[in-house]
Ligand SMILES: [Fe+2]
């Protein structure tokens with residue numbers, strides 16, 4: 001691999017000394033940069049990559065001590081080792097040099113073997129320091145990135161593949177000269193069926209390219225076979241690496257391997273390849289910290305989704321239980337939830353509201369569990385007492401749902417879905433914006449579905465008739481019963497209501513929550529409360 005040569009800045013006002021240093025260093029594989037005074041040296045340090053600085057003390061203008069002080073007071077370049085070359089071997093000069101921040105001293109006339117030995121040692125120390133700094137920098141950068149992931153963590157929409165893509169973008173080399181980053185990253189993931197899938201990210205060209213590859217690796221070789229993750233690092237000098245099946249398989253994929261760091265657990269494997277320098281356990285630590293964080297969020301997201309799914313299932317189970325004596329069917333609550341979501345979306349409400357009303361609308365009539373089946377199924381006009389009992393399903397509903405903060409919307413819907421915008425509804429005769437928005441939305445969605453379905457006292461209306469009744473009124477249902485904004489939204493969406501209704505009737509599965517198996521939503525036939533009793 002093309003490791004670039006160490007670059008040595010030689011600063012001396014004597015051209016002869018510069019030539020001597022050049023003649024000594026260039027043949028030994030060093031890149032020599034020359035400067036003849038202090039300001040020129042500082043300019044080179046500011047504009048070029050310098051690995052070590054050999055600095056003459058006695059120079060006209062700015063002396064070596066001052067140049068050294070300026071290098072060391074500059075945070076960006078303070079890590080460049082400075083060797084002072086002095087004709088004065090006395091203690092006072094050495095102390096001044098140490099105070100200025102110099103790492104080492106060489107006396108003039110210098111001995112070539114000594115100069116080379118010191119340069120080698122200082123470059124080694126600098127290399128170790130650079131790696132430590134680089135690892136600290138990477139960890140700080142990735143921690144900040146991880147913090148953003150956690151701040152924006154949304155379990156419902158957490159996309160693990162997307163997170164891995166953005167993590168790879170953080171760690172992969174963005175420029176060829178960034179030696180501390182890998183040039184290629186290979187990711188392996190095991191899906192739920194146990195098959196492994198591999199992706200290769202390559203930054204060799206202008207932009208990072210991502211492509212699927214098929215690695216023929218035994219699972220035990222690619223993934224950890226127990227819960228503990230494996231983190232390994234290899235350099236090209238390792239004979240073990242060269243002979244390993246993993247490297248053989250990578251090479252078969254036309255992936256060159258000079259060094260690699262690999263993290264793997266039982267379902268995930270990340271291999272970072274071809275750093276521009278040798279890899280160390282620090283690189284493995286950096287990789288480990290960021291991958292662990294994403295895997296943790298993945299597991300958390302999956303658990304939260306499971307809980308959400310169970311929550312939705314329970315909401316629908318309760319809604320279905322309450323319909324045992326009602327004529328509404330489980331499909332009615334699914335359709336109403338979907339109409340509500342359509343209306344909420346059209347009204348520009350946040351996605352969270354839209355998703356919440358889609359589910360929680362299911363409980364709007366849960367209070368009917370307290371209403372006598374004789375009243376729910378009665379085909380004749382209700383007596384005053386029966387009508388009073390019927391109206392109480394709103395209050396019972398909100399009491400059954402209770403005060404849990406997750407169910408606040410469902411409770412408000414149950415209590416307010418028969419209120420009317422003009423104040424003619426029940427149970428409290430609220431009007432306008434006194435009625436919660438979710439109740440105003442449900443009122444229209446419920447009415448649409450009730451009109452579309454046949455009841456023992458009325459036929460099923462087609463979409464056009466239903467729209468006319470809602471938008472123009474028929475004496476029982478009047479436009480002023482509805483929030484004008486919700487009516488406007490309905491007017492915009494009415495084709496989607498029609499399509500949605502037809503689709504659901506045909507498929508019986510439209511908008512069904514994930515965990516509600518088909519066939520479990522059917523309720524018992526009975527009488528519709530909305531239209532019939534609204535006329536009472
Ligand atoms: Fe109701």
Ligand SMILES: [Fe+2]
Pocket residue numbers: 328332336364365446
């Ligand atoms: Fe309903």
